[in-house]
Amino acid sequence: MLFWVHAAVAYLVYRGISGGSTDRSDDAPIIALFGGALLPDIVDKPLAFVLPSLPSRSVAHSVFTAALVVLIVLYVTKHRDQWEVGAAYALGYGSHLAADLIDYLFVPEETLLFLFWPVVTDYHHVETIGDLLALVRPTPYVVGQTIVTLLAVALWFGAGKPDTFTE
Template sequence: MFPWTHAAFGYLLLLSVAVLLHHRLSRAELIAVIVATQLPDLVDKPLAWWFSILPSGRSLAHSLLVAVPLSLIILAIAWYLTHPEVGLAFGVGYASHLVGDSYIALYYWRPEELTYLLWPLLPPYPYDDFVGLTDFFSQVAITRNFVIIFIAATAVGLGFVVQFVRAEPLPR
């Protein structure tokens, strides 16, 4: 998934949870979900592609061995600060990123492509054969499907901005 589709998917998932619970989202929750949807790639891609510290752009921060404890720590901190909903928003965003990276392998039942979810216990699947951002963008093909998804993500992004402007900050 691209960053904008990760953001759109995480936001829509959080919005769905909020609607089901009759909960109005705060700005802090909206920020938390967007940060969490981007965090795995912001950690893994540079450390793998630019610094060669990690074996793959899906390894450390994409591992459930990091994602679950980190989400629980953020939830505990948010709970301590009397705003558990912000911790929940972070967890939803982080989980949505992992689901977004996994859904094709799950749909076609290719579990060998999901080994990154248990890195370093299992080796990461070698999905990325390029080493930099320029290589990444040089391989992007502008197809009809790409344009449709980009337009949909942009529409969701505009909805996010409108909701963010209308949302209230957290009460003290």
């Protein structure tokens, strides 16, 4: 899935769970949601280009890393009385991994095995920046991701976001 679509998917899931309402007085949960949704690609894509032996979905896309990171975030945010922030982060991270599973349905060479890195390391992955850019072409899958992104952006602005741009 394209990088920015993870933020859109996370926001749509968040809005669906929250019943369409967002608390405009506190942006911390939304920032945490986006952080969790984007972290796996922020870590793994550059890491794979620097260390070509690593798949582009490895360290941060692993369920083992996800569980550890989410547990730490939940522990810290609970003790700081910011449970909503931790829950939003966990939702963002989880939605990223779930959204990447959709690739398995649309991209023939994709696999679900990336979830089990480093136990399983032999699977298809993007090896070069050219491979990554080749994914952005007007296929029905990319058009669908674009529609999801536009829907999330429309809902986000419809909810009065981002407040910081309007003040």
